[in-house]
Amino acid sequence: MPNAYIRYRIKRLREYIAERTSGIDHRAIIKNAVAGAELSGSYVSLLLLASLIALLGLLTNSVAVVIGAMLISPLMGPILSFGLAFTIGDLALARRGLRVIAVSVGLTIALTAFMTLLSPLKEPTTEILSRVRPNIYDLFVAVLAGTAGAIALCTKKNYMITATGVAVATAVIPPLSVVGFGLGSGHPMLGLGGFLLFFTNFVAIVLTADLVFFLFNFRSSMVSEETYPARKRLLILGTVLTMLSIPLVHTLVTDLRKVKLTKRVERVLKLHLEKEAHSRVTGFSVQEKDGRVGVNVMVNTVRPFEKKAEEEIEKEIGSFLGRNVELNLEQVVVTAGSIEPRAELSSVLSTGQTAPARDESAAAVQASASRLLRDVRTELEALTSPFAVEDIGLGFGEKPGPARVSVVLRRDYPLTDDERLLLARLLERRLQVPVSLRVELASFLPRVIFDEKGDLSRESMAAMALIKNLPGGPGAFSFRVEAGGKDGRRHADRLKRYLQEELGVPAASVTAVARPGTGASVLVVRR
Numbered sequence: 001m002p003n004a005y006i007r008y009r010i011k012r013l014r015e016y017i018a019e020r021t022s023g024i025d026h027r028a029i030i031k032n033a034v035a036g037a038e039l040s041g042s043y044v045s046l047l048l049l050a051s052l053i054a055l056l057g058l059l060t061n062s063v064a065v066v067i068g069a070m071l072i073s074p075l076m077g078p079i080l081s082f083g084l085a086f087t088i089g090d091l092a093l094a095r096r097g098l099r100v101i102a103v104s105v106g107l108t109i110a111l112t113a114f115m116t117l118l119s120p121l122k123e124p125t126t127e128i129l130s131r132v133r134p135n136i137y138d139l140f141v142a143v144l145a146g147t148a149g150a151i152a153l154c155t156k157k158n159y160m161i162t163a164t165g166v167a168v169a170t171a172v173i174p175p176l177s178v179v180g181f182g183l184g185s186g187h188p189m190l191g192l193g194g195f196l197l198f199f200t201n202f203v204a205i206v207l208t209a210d211l212v213f214f215l216f217n218f219r220s221s222m223v224s225e226e227t228y229p230a231r232k233r234l235l236i237l238g239t240v241l242t243m244l245s246i247p248l249v250h251t252l253v254t255d256l257r258k259v260k261l262t263k264r265v266e267r268v269l270k271l272h273l274e275k276e277a278h279s280r281v282t283g284f285s286v287q288e289k290d291g292r293v294g295v296n297v298m299v300n301t302v303r304p305f306e307k308k309a310e311e312e313i314e315k316e317i318g319s320f321l322g323r324n325v326e327l328n329l330e331q332v333v334v335t336a337g338s339i340e341p342r343a344e345l346s347s348v349l350s351t352g353q354t355a356p357a358r359d360e361s362a363a364a365v366q367a368s369a370s371r372l373l374r375d376v377r378t379e380l381e382a383l384t385s386p387f388a389v390e391d392i393g394l395g396f397g398e399k400p401g402p403a404r405v406s407v408v409l410r411r412d413y414p415l416t417d418d419e420r421l422l423l424a425r426l427l428e429r430r431l432q433v434p435v436s437l438r439v440e441l442a443s444f445l446p447r448v449i450f451d452e453k454g455d456l457s458r459e460s461m462a463a464m465a466l467i468k469n470l471p472g473g474p475g476a477f478s479f480r481v482e483a484g485g486k487d488g489r490r491h492a493d494r495l496k497r498y499l500q501e502e503l504g505v506p507a508a509s510v511t512a513v514a515r516p517g518t519g520a521s522v523l524v525v526r527r
Helices: 002-020 026-036 041-059 063-072 077-087 091-118 136-157 161-172 175-187 189-217 232-274 305-321 345-350 362-382 417-431 458-469 489-503
Strands: 277-287 292-303 324-333 387-393 405-411 435-442 476-483 512-515 519-526
Touching: 026 077, 026 091, 026 476, 041 063, 041 175, 063 175, 077 091, 077 136, 077 189, 091 175, 161 489, 175 189, 189 232, 232 277, 232 292, 232 305, 232 324, 292 305, 305 324, 324 362, 362 387, 362 417, 405 476, 417 435, 458 489, 476 489, 489 512, 489 519
Parallel strands: 292 324, 405 435, 476 512
Antiparallel strands: 277 292, 387 405, 476 519
Protein backbone atom coordinates (compact mmCIF):
# COMPACT_ATOMS: atom_id res chain seq x y z
CA MET A 1 0.00 0.00 0.00
CA PRO A 2 2.69 2.58 0.87
CA ASN A 3 4.57 1.78 -2.35
CA ALA A 4 1.43 2.20 -4.43
CA TYR A 5 0.73 5.54 -2.75
CA ILE A 6 4.27 6.74 -3.44
CA ARG A 7 4.01 5.71 -7.10
CA TYR A 8 0.70 7.54 -7.32
CA ARG A 9 2.16 10.74 -5.84
CA ILE A 10 5.14 10.56 -8.21
CA LYS A 11 2.78 10.13 -11.14
CA ARG A 12 0.73 13.14 -10.03
CA LEU A 13 3.91 15.21 -9.63
CA ARG A 14 5.04 14.32 -13.14
CA GLU A 15 1.64 15.26 -14.53
CA TYR A 16 1.73 18.57 -12.66
CA ILE A 17 5.23 19.39 -13.95
CA ALA A 18 4.26 18.39 -17.49
CA GLU A 19 1.20 20.65 -17.32
CA ARG A 20 3.19 23.59 -15.96
CA THR A 21 6.01 23.22 -18.48
CA SER A 22 3.87 22.60 -21.53
CA GLY A 23 4.12 26.26 -22.55
CA ILE A 24 7.92 26.33 -22.48
CA ASP A 25 9.62 26.63 -25.86
CA HIS A 26 12.43 24.15 -25.28
CA ARG A 27 13.94 24.63 -28.73
CA ALA A 28 14.18 28.40 -28.28
CA ILE A 29 15.86 28.02 -24.89
CA ILE A 30 18.38 25.56 -26.32
CA LYS A 31 19.04 28.02 -29.14
CA ASN A 32 19.62 30.80 -26.59
CA ALA A 33 21.96 28.53 -24.64
CA VAL A 34 23.99 27.85 -27.77
CA ALA A 35 24.20 31.61 -28.42
CA GLY A 36 25.30 32.15 -24.80
CA ALA A 37 28.28 29.87 -25.35
CA GLU A 38 29.73 31.94 -28.20
CA LEU A 39 33.19 33.48 -27.71
CA SER A 40 32.43 36.75 -29.50
CA GLY A 41 34.26 40.06 -29.41
CA SER A 42 31.57 41.69 -27.26
CA TYR A 43 31.72 38.77 -24.82
CA VAL A 44 35.51 39.06 -24.43
CA SER A 45 35.29 42.85 -24.07
CA LEU A 46 32.70 42.63 -21.28
CA LEU A 47 34.66 39.86 -19.58
CA LEU A 48 37.93 41.83 -19.55
CA LEU A 49 36.20 45.00 -18.38
CA ALA A 50 34.47 43.10 -15.58
CA SER A 51 37.81 41.53 -14.57
CA LEU A 52 39.55 44.91 -14.35
CA ILE A 53 36.67 46.51 -12.46
CA ALA A 54 36.60 43.60 -10.01
CA LEU A 55 40.37 43.87 -9.47
CA LEU A 56 40.15 47.61 -8.82
CA GLY A 57 37.30 47.06 -6.39
CA LEU A 58 39.29 44.40 -4.55
CA LEU A 59 42.45 46.52 -4.38
CA THR A 60 40.57 49.59 -3.12
CA ASN A 61 38.37 47.51 -0.80
CA SER A 62 35.21 48.89 -2.44
CA VAL A 63 32.15 46.64 -2.17
CA ALA A 64 30.16 48.77 -4.62
CA VAL A 65 32.80 48.47 -7.35
CA VAL A 66 33.03 44.68 -6.89
CA ILE A 67 29.24 44.39 -7.20
CA GLY A 68 29.40 46.45 -10.40
CA ALA A 69 31.89 43.97 -11.85
CA MET A 70 29.54 41.09 -10.99
CA LEU A 71 26.71 42.75 -12.91
CA ILE A 72 28.85 43.35 -16.01
CA SER A 73 30.34 39.86 -16.15
CA PRO A 74 28.92 37.65 -18.96
CA LEU A 75 30.36 34.43 -17.50
CA MET A 76 27.01 33.12 -16.20
CA GLY A 77 25.88 32.57 -19.82
CA PRO A 78 28.31 29.77 -20.75
CA ILE A 79 28.02 28.23 -17.26
CA LEU A 80 24.23 27.82 -17.60
CA SER A 81 24.73 26.60 -21.18
CA PHE A 82 27.12 23.96 -19.88
CA GLY A 83 24.50 22.92 -17.30
CA LEU A 84 21.85 22.59 -20.01
CA ALA A 85 24.25 20.55 -22.16
CA PHE A 86 24.66 18.11 -19.28
CA THR A 87 20.88 17.75 -18.98
CA ILE A 88 20.18 17.02 -22.64
CA GLY A 89 23.42 15.14 -23.26
CA ASP A 90 24.56 17.51 -25.99
CA LEU A 91 28.31 16.89 -26.16
CA ALA A 92 28.85 19.56 -28.81
CA LEU A 93 27.24 22.24 -26.64
CA ALA A 94 29.08 20.95 -23.56
CA ARG A 95 32.44 21.18 -25.32
CA ARG A 96 31.64 24.65 -26.63
CA GLY A 97 30.50 25.90 -23.21
CA LEU A 98 33.48 24.36 -21.44
CA ARG A 99 35.87 25.86 -23.99
CA VAL A 100 34.39 29.34 -23.48
CA ILE A 101 34.59 28.94 -19.68
CA ALA A 102 38.21 27.76 -19.84
CA VAL A 103 39.23 30.65 -22.11
CA SER A 104 37.35 33.10 -19.86
CA VAL A 105 39.11 31.80 -16.75
CA GLY A 106 42.52 31.96 -18.43
CA LEU A 107 42.01 35.49 -19.79
CA THR A 108 40.70 36.80 -16.47
CA ILE A 109 43.56 35.35 -14.42
CA ALA A 110 46.22 36.43 -16.92
CA LEU A 111 44.91 40.01 -17.18
CA THR A 112 44.43 40.53 -13.44
CA ALA A 113 47.83 38.99 -12.63
CA PHE A 114 49.53 41.32 -15.13
CA MET A 115 47.69 44.39 -13.80
CA THR A 116 48.58 43.41 -10.23
CA LEU A 117 52.25 43.29 -11.19
CA LEU A 118 51.96 46.86 -12.47
CA SER A 119 49.91 48.10 -9.53
CA PRO A 120 51.61 49.65 -6.47
CA LEU A 121 48.77 48.28 -4.32
CA LYS A 122 49.69 44.73 -3.37
CA GLU A 123 48.33 44.51 0.18
CA PRO A 124 45.50 41.96 0.64
CA THR A 125 42.34 43.91 1.53
CA THR A 126 39.27 42.75 3.44
CA GLU A 127 37.42 42.17 0.16
CA ILE A 128 40.24 39.90 -1.04
CA LEU A 129 40.61 37.97 2.21
CA SER A 130 36.84 37.34 2.34
CA ARG A 131 37.12 35.29 -0.87
CA VAL A 132 40.03 32.99 -0.05
CA ARG A 133 38.42 30.74 2.57
CA PRO A 134 35.17 29.32 1.16
CA ASN A 135 33.06 26.99 3.28
CA ILE A 136 29.94 24.88 2.83
CA TYR A 137 27.70 27.95 3.09
CA ASP A 138 29.24 29.30 -0.12
CA LEU A 139 28.22 26.02 -1.76
CA PHE A 140 24.64 26.43 -0.52
CA VAL A 141 24.52 29.99 -1.90
CA ALA A 142 25.70 28.78 -5.30
CA VAL A 143 23.12 25.95 -5.29
CA LEU A 144 20.24 28.33 -4.60
CA ALA A 145 21.51 30.93 -7.08
CA GLY A 146 21.97 28.32 -9.80
CA THR A 147 18.41 27.11 -9.23
CA ALA A 148 17.06 30.65 -9.55
CA GLY A 149 19.08 31.31 -12.71
CA ALA A 150 17.91 28.13 -14.44
CA ILE A 151 14.25 28.77 -13.56
CA ALA A 152 14.49 32.34 -14.84
CA LEU A 153 16.07 31.14 -18.09
CA CYS A 154 13.32 28.57 -18.64
CA THR A 155 10.29 30.68 -17.71
CA LYS A 156 11.60 34.10 -18.87
CA LYS A 157 9.71 35.62 -15.91
CA ASN A 158 11.59 38.56 -14.38
CA TYR A 159 14.63 37.19 -16.15
CA MET A 160 16.68 40.40 -16.14
CA ILE A 161 16.07 41.03 -12.42
CA THR A 162 16.69 37.40 -11.48
CA ALA A 163 19.83 37.15 -13.61
CA THR A 164 21.18 40.27 -11.90
CA GLY A 165 20.56 38.76 -8.47
CA VAL A 166 22.16 35.48 -9.50
CA ALA A 167 25.25 37.31 -10.79
CA VAL A 168 25.68 39.12 -7.46
CA ALA A 169 24.96 36.05 -5.32
CA THR A 170 27.36 33.68 -7.07
CA ALA A 171 30.11 36.20 -7.84
CA VAL A 172 32.16 34.17 -10.32
CA ILE A 173 34.36 37.04 -11.53
CA PRO A 174 35.76 38.41 -8.20
CA PRO A 175 37.21 35.02 -7.13
CA LEU A 176 39.03 34.77 -10.47
CA SER A 177 40.38 38.29 -9.96
CA VAL A 178 41.60 37.16 -6.53
CA VAL A 179 43.46 34.32 -8.28
CA GLY A 180 45.16 36.86 -10.55
CA PHE A 181 45.96 39.09 -7.57
CA GLY A 182 47.49 36.16 -5.70
CA LEU A 183 49.73 35.23 -8.63
CA GLY A 184 50.67 38.83 -9.43
CA SER A 185 51.46 39.80 -5.83
CA GLY A 186 53.37 36.66 -4.89
CA HIS A 187 50.65 35.17 -2.66
CA PRO A 188 49.83 31.85 -4.36
CA MET A 189 47.79 30.56 -1.41
CA LEU A 190 45.41 33.50 -1.78
CA GLY A 191 45.04 32.59 -5.44
CA LEU A 192 44.35 28.96 -4.55
CA GLY A 193 41.61 30.00 -2.14
CA GLY A 194 40.03 32.25 -4.75
CA PHE A 195 40.05 29.47 -7.35
CA LEU A 196 38.44 27.05 -4.87
CA LEU A 197 35.58 29.54 -4.38
CA PHE A 198 35.13 29.93 -8.16
CA PHE A 199 35.19 26.17 -8.73
CA THR A 200 32.68 25.69 -5.90
CA ASN A 201 30.29 28.16 -7.50
CA PHE A 202 30.81 26.65 -10.96
CA VAL A 203 30.09 23.03 -9.95
CA ALA A 204 27.11 23.95 -7.78
CA ILE A 205 25.52 26.10 -10.49
CA VAL A 206 25.99 23.41 -13.15
CA LEU A 207 24.54 20.66 -10.94
CA THR A 208 21.48 22.60 -9.77
CA ALA A 209 20.85 23.98 -13.26
CA ASP A 210 21.04 20.41 -14.57
CA LEU A 211 18.35 19.29 -12.11
CA VAL A 212 16.10 22.29 -12.85
CA PHE A 213 16.34 21.76 -16.60
CA PHE A 214 15.47 18.10 -16.08
CA LEU A 215 12.37 19.05 -14.07
CA PHE A 216 11.35 21.38 -16.89
CA ASN A 217 11.30 18.39 -19.26
CA PHE A 218 14.54 18.99 -21.13
CA ARG A 219 15.55 15.56 -22.47
CA SER A 220 18.30 14.09 -24.64
CA SER A 221 15.71 13.39 -27.34
CA MET A 222 15.65 17.13 -28.12
CA VAL A 223 19.07 17.04 -29.78
CA SER A 224 20.32 15.03 -32.70
CA GLU A 225 23.97 15.15 -31.71
CA GLU A 226 25.83 12.43 -29.85
CA THR A 227 24.47 12.01 -26.31
CA TYR A 228 25.97 10.77 -23.08
CA PRO A 229 24.02 8.56 -20.60
CA ALA A 230 22.18 10.68 -18.01
CA ARG A 231 23.19 8.40 -15.15
CA LYS A 232 26.88 8.85 -15.93
CA ARG A 233 26.46 12.61 -16.28
CA LEU A 234 24.84 12.89 -12.86
CA LEU A 235 27.40 10.51 -11.37
CA ILE A 236 30.27 12.70 -12.59
CA LEU A 237 28.74 15.89 -11.23
CA GLY A 238 27.70 14.26 -7.96
CA THR A 239 31.17 12.84 -7.39
CA VAL A 240 32.85 16.18 -8.05
CA LEU A 241 30.39 17.96 -5.75
CA THR A 242 30.94 15.42 -2.97
CA MET A 243 34.72 15.71 -3.22
CA LEU A 244 34.40 19.49 -3.25
CA SER A 245 32.23 19.47 -0.14
CA ILE A 246 34.91 17.79 1.99
CA PRO A 247 37.34 20.75 2.22
CA LEU A 248 34.41 23.19 2.46
CA VAL A 249 32.93 21.37 5.45
CA HIS A 250 36.40 21.13 7.00
CA THR A 251 36.88 24.90 6.62
CA LEU A 252 33.49 25.61 8.21
CA VAL A 253 34.15 23.25 11.13
CA THR A 254 37.58 24.80 11.67
CA ASP A 255 36.16 28.32 11.68
CA LEU A 256 33.35 27.39 14.08
CA ARG A 257 35.79 25.65 16.41
CA LYS A 258 38.04 28.71 16.41
CA VAL A 259 35.10 31.01 17.21
CA LYS A 260 34.06 28.72 20.07
CA LEU A 261 37.63 28.61 21.37
CA THR A 262 37.92 32.41 21.24
CA LYS A 263 34.63 32.85 23.12
CA ARG A 264 35.78 30.51 25.89
CA VAL A 265 39.08 32.32 26.27
CA GLU A 266 37.30 35.69 26.30
CA ARG A 267 35.02 34.51 29.11
CA VAL A 268 37.95 33.58 31.37
CA LEU A 269 39.92 36.74 30.55
CA LYS A 270 37.00 39.03 31.37
CA LEU A 271 36.33 37.17 34.60
CA HIS A 272 39.88 37.79 35.87
CA LEU A 273 41.00 40.98 34.13
CA GLU A 274 37.85 43.12 33.87
CA LYS A 275 37.98 44.89 37.25
CA GLU A 276 36.05 48.13 37.70
CA ALA A 277 38.32 51.13 38.32
CA HIS A 278 41.34 48.82 38.15
CA SER A 279 41.82 47.07 34.80
CA ARG A 280 40.22 46.53 31.40
CA VAL A 281 40.98 44.15 28.52
CA THR A 282 41.63 46.21 25.39
CA GLY A 283 42.31 43.33 23.01
CA PHE A 284 43.41 39.73 22.71
CA SER A 285 44.25 37.13 20.08
CA VAL A 286 44.23 33.33 20.10
CA GLN A 287 46.59 31.23 17.99
CA GLU A 288 46.93 27.45 17.78
CA LYS A 289 50.32 25.95 17.01
CA ASP A 290 51.81 22.49 17.60
CA GLY A 291 48.95 21.41 19.84
CA ARG A 292 49.27 24.45 22.10
CA VAL A 293 47.03 27.49 22.42
CA GLY A 294 48.81 30.84 22.52
CA VAL A 295 46.85 33.72 24.06
CA ASN A 296 48.11 37.30 23.74
CA VAL A 297 46.25 39.80 25.91
CA MET A 298 46.52 43.58 26.19
CA VAL A 299 45.30 45.09 29.47
CA ASN A 300 45.04 48.68 30.67
CA THR A 301 45.56 48.58 34.41
CA VAL A 302 46.13 50.88 37.38
CA ARG A 303 48.48 48.41 39.05
CA PRO A 304 50.32 45.66 37.18
CA PHE A 305 49.19 42.08 37.78
CA GLU A 306 51.74 39.87 39.50
CA LYS A 307 53.30 36.88 37.80
CA LYS A 308 51.38 34.56 40.10
CA ALA A 309 48.04 35.99 38.94
CA GLU A 310 49.13 35.55 35.33
CA GLU A 311 49.99 31.90 35.98
CA GLU A 312 46.61 31.32 37.63
CA ILE A 313 44.80 32.76 34.60
CA GLU A 314 46.90 30.60 32.27
CA LYS A 315 46.12 27.53 34.35
CA GLU A 316 42.37 28.23 34.41
CA ILE A 317 42.23 28.77 30.63
CA GLY A 318 44.08 25.49 30.13
CA SER A 319 41.69 23.69 32.48
CA PHE A 320 38.68 25.23 30.75
CA LEU A 321 39.92 24.22 27.28
CA GLY A 322 41.54 20.94 28.28
CA ARG A 323 44.71 21.92 26.38
CA ASN A 324 48.16 23.36 27.02
CA VAL A 325 48.02 27.16 27.07
CA GLU A 326 50.75 29.79 26.85
CA LEU A 327 49.56 33.21 28.08
CA ASN A 328 51.33 36.44 27.16
CA LEU A 329 49.94 39.31 29.24
CA GLU A 330 50.88 42.78 27.97
CA GLN A 331 50.07 45.34 30.65
CA VAL A 332 49.77 49.08 30.05
CA VAL A 333 49.80 51.24 33.17
CA VAL A 334 47.29 54.02 32.55
CA THR A 335 47.87 56.04 35.74
CA ALA A 336 51.13 57.16 37.26
CA GLY A 337 50.19 56.89 40.92
CA SER A 338 50.46 59.76 43.38
CA ILE A 339 53.54 61.48 41.90
CA GLU A 340 52.77 65.14 41.46
CA PRO A 341 54.50 67.61 39.10
CA ARG A 342 57.13 69.85 40.58
CA ALA A 343 55.61 73.01 42.10
CA GLU A 344 57.73 75.48 40.20
CA LEU A 345 56.95 73.97 36.80
CA SER A 346 53.23 73.76 37.57
CA SER A 347 53.26 77.47 38.29
CA VAL A 348 54.92 78.19 34.96
CA LEU A 349 52.50 75.96 33.04
CA SER A 350 49.34 77.33 34.65
CA THR A 351 50.15 81.05 34.43
CA GLY A 352 52.51 81.19 31.50
CA GLN A 353 54.90 83.22 33.74
CA THR A 354 57.61 82.40 36.22
CA ALA A 355 56.74 82.57 39.91
CA PRO A 356 57.54 86.02 41.32
CA ALA A 357 59.08 84.57 44.45
CA ARG A 358 61.89 83.03 42.46
CA ASP A 359 63.85 84.62 39.65
CA GLU A 360 64.80 81.49 37.70
CA SER A 361 66.82 81.58 34.52
CA ALA A 362 65.68 79.95 31.28
CA ALA A 363 68.29 77.24 31.82
CA ALA A 364 66.81 76.41 35.24
CA VAL A 365 63.27 76.23 33.84
CA GLN A 366 64.50 74.03 30.99
CA ALA A 367 66.28 71.70 33.40
CA SER A 368 63.15 71.46 35.56
CA ALA A 369 60.99 70.76 32.49
CA SER A 370 63.45 68.13 31.22
CA ARG A 371 63.24 66.20 34.49
CA LEU A 372 59.45 66.16 34.29
CA LEU A 373 59.42 65.25 30.60
CA ARG A 374 61.64 62.24 31.27
CA ASP A 375 59.01 60.97 33.70
CA VAL A 376 56.22 61.77 31.24
CA ARG A 377 58.08 59.98 28.45
CA THR A 378 58.34 56.84 30.58
CA GLU A 379 54.58 56.86 31.15
CA LEU A 380 53.86 57.50 27.48
CA GLU A 381 56.06 54.59 26.38
CA ALA A 382 54.21 52.30 28.79
CA LEU A 383 51.04 53.28 26.95
CA THR A 384 52.38 53.17 23.37
CA SER A 385 54.62 50.09 23.72
CA PRO A 386 56.19 48.61 21.64
CA PHE A 387 56.18 51.90 19.71
CA ALA A 388 58.89 53.98 21.38
CA VAL A 389 58.76 57.73 22.01
CA GLU A 390 61.80 59.10 20.19
CA ASP A 391 61.45 62.65 21.49
CA ILE A 392 59.06 64.82 23.47
CA GLY A 393 58.94 68.60 23.62
CA LEU A 394 57.11 71.15 25.75
CA GLY A 395 56.30 74.77 24.94
CA PHE A 396 54.26 77.59 26.44
CA GLY A 397 53.70 81.26 25.77
CA GLU A 398 53.57 84.40 27.86
CA LYS A 399 49.77 84.40 27.90
CA PRO A 400 47.82 81.69 29.76
CA GLY A 401 46.78 78.83 27.52
CA PRO A 402 47.27 75.13 26.87
CA ALA A 403 50.77 73.73 27.01
CA ARG A 404 52.07 72.76 23.58
CA VAL A 405 53.38 69.20 23.68
CA SER A 406 55.05 67.61 20.65
CA VAL A 407 55.74 63.88 20.57
CA VAL A 408 57.81 61.96 18.00
CA LEU A 409 56.52 58.38 17.96
CA ARG A 410 58.34 55.51 16.25
CA ARG A 411 55.36 54.08 14.39
CA ASP A 412 54.58 53.61 10.68
CA TYR A 413 50.84 54.36 10.74
CA PRO A 414 48.94 57.30 12.26
CA LEU A 415 47.18 57.33 15.61
CA THR A 416 43.43 56.92 15.76
CA ASP A 417 41.32 59.67 17.32
CA ASP A 418 40.83 57.51 20.42
CA GLU A 419 44.57 56.93 20.80
CA ARG A 420 45.33 60.63 20.38
CA LEU A 421 42.67 61.51 22.98
CA LEU A 422 44.09 58.94 25.41
CA LEU A 423 47.60 60.41 25.10
CA ALA A 424 46.29 63.95 25.57
CA ARG A 425 44.37 62.95 28.70
CA LEU A 426 47.44 61.26 30.15
CA LEU A 427 49.54 64.38 29.54
CA GLU A 428 46.91 66.69 31.03
CA ARG A 429 46.62 64.53 34.12
CA ARG A 430 50.39 64.39 34.51
CA LEU A 431 51.07 68.08 33.80
CA GLN A 432 47.87 69.34 35.47
CA VAL A 433 47.16 71.83 32.66
CA PRO A 434 45.26 71.71 29.34
CA VAL A 435 47.42 70.30 26.55
CA SER A 436 47.61 70.92 22.81
CA LEU A 437 49.17 67.71 21.45
CA ARG A 438 51.04 67.29 18.16
CA VAL A 439 52.29 63.83 17.18
CA GLU A 440 54.91 63.23 14.50
CA LEU A 441 55.73 59.75 13.21
CA ALA A 442 59.15 58.22 12.67
CA SER A 443 60.06 54.78 11.31
CA PHE A 444 59.16 52.00 13.72
CA LEU A 445 62.21 49.94 12.72
CA PRO A 446 65.62 51.34 11.80
CA ARG A 447 67.14 50.78 8.36
CA VAL A 448 67.99 47.12 7.84
CA ILE A 449 71.70 46.35 7.59
CA PHE A 450 73.21 43.30 5.86
CA ASP A 451 76.73 41.99 6.39
CA GLU A 452 79.21 41.12 3.65
CA LYS A 453 77.71 37.64 3.26
CA GLY A 454 74.25 39.05 2.68
CA ASP A 455 72.93 38.00 6.10
CA LEU A 456 71.08 40.25 8.51
CA SER A 457 73.28 42.03 11.02
CA ARG A 458 72.88 41.40 14.74
CA GLU A 459 71.70 44.97 15.23
CA SER A 460 68.91 44.56 12.67
CA MET A 461 67.78 41.23 14.12
CA ALA A 462 67.69 42.74 17.61
CA ALA A 463 65.65 45.70 16.36
CA MET A 464 63.15 43.49 14.51
CA ALA A 465 62.56 41.42 17.66
CA LEU A 466 60.07 44.17 18.60
CA ILE A 467 57.71 42.66 16.02
CA LYS A 468 56.94 39.83 18.44
CA ASN A 469 55.58 42.39 20.92
CA LEU A 470 53.12 44.02 18.52
CA PRO A 471 49.63 44.32 20.07
CA GLY A 472 47.51 41.42 18.90
CA GLY A 473 50.55 39.60 17.51
CA PRO A 474 52.24 39.89 14.09
CA GLY A 475 49.12 38.49 12.40
CA ALA A 476 47.24 41.71 13.14
CA PHE A 477 49.65 43.75 10.99
CA SER A 478 50.81 44.03 7.38
CA PHE A 479 54.54 44.18 6.60
CA ARG A 480 55.96 46.00 3.58
CA VAL A 481 59.55 45.07 2.75
CA GLU A 482 61.31 47.66 0.59
CA ALA A 483 64.74 47.06 -0.89
CA GLY A 484 66.82 48.69 -3.61
CA GLY A 485 70.19 48.46 -5.30
CA LYS A 486 71.74 45.58 -7.16
CA ASP A 487 71.09 43.18 -4.25
CA GLY A 488 67.59 44.53 -3.63
CA ARG A 489 65.69 41.42 -4.69
CA ARG A 490 67.95 39.08 -2.72
CA HIS A 491 67.76 41.26 0.38
CA ALA A 492 63.96 41.49 0.11
CA ASP A 493 63.63 37.68 -0.12
CA ARG A 494 65.98 37.25 2.84
CA LEU A 495 63.93 39.71 4.90
CA LYS A 496 60.65 37.97 4.00
CA ARG A 497 62.03 34.57 5.07
CA TYR A 498 63.31 36.00 8.34
CA LEU A 499 59.96 37.62 9.15
CA GLN A 500 58.07 34.40 8.43
CA GLU A 501 60.43 31.80 9.88
CA GLU A 502 61.93 33.61 12.87
CA LEU A 503 59.26 36.12 13.90
CA GLY A 504 56.10 34.17 13.06
CA VAL A 505 54.70 36.64 10.52
CA PRO A 506 52.06 35.00 8.24
CA ALA A 507 53.19 34.77 4.61
CA ALA A 508 50.03 36.56 3.42
CA SER A 509 50.92 39.57 5.59
CA VAL A 510 54.28 40.26 3.92
CA THR A 511 54.69 42.22 0.68
CA ALA A 512 58.05 42.93 -0.95
CA VAL A 513 58.54 45.85 -3.35
CA ALA A 514 61.52 47.38 -5.12
CA ARG A 515 62.40 51.01 -4.54
CA PRO A 516 64.89 53.50 -5.97
CA GLY A 517 68.26 53.84 -4.29
CA THR A 518 69.95 51.36 -2.01
CA GLY A 519 69.28 49.78 1.37
CA ALA A 520 66.30 47.97 2.84
CA SER A 521 63.57 48.72 5.35
CA VAL A 522 60.42 47.19 6.84
CA LEU A 523 57.17 49.14 7.30
CA VAL A 524 54.66 47.80 9.83
CA VAL A 525 51.03 48.84 9.33
CA ARG A 526 47.92 47.87 11.24
CA ARG A 527 45.43 45.85 9.18
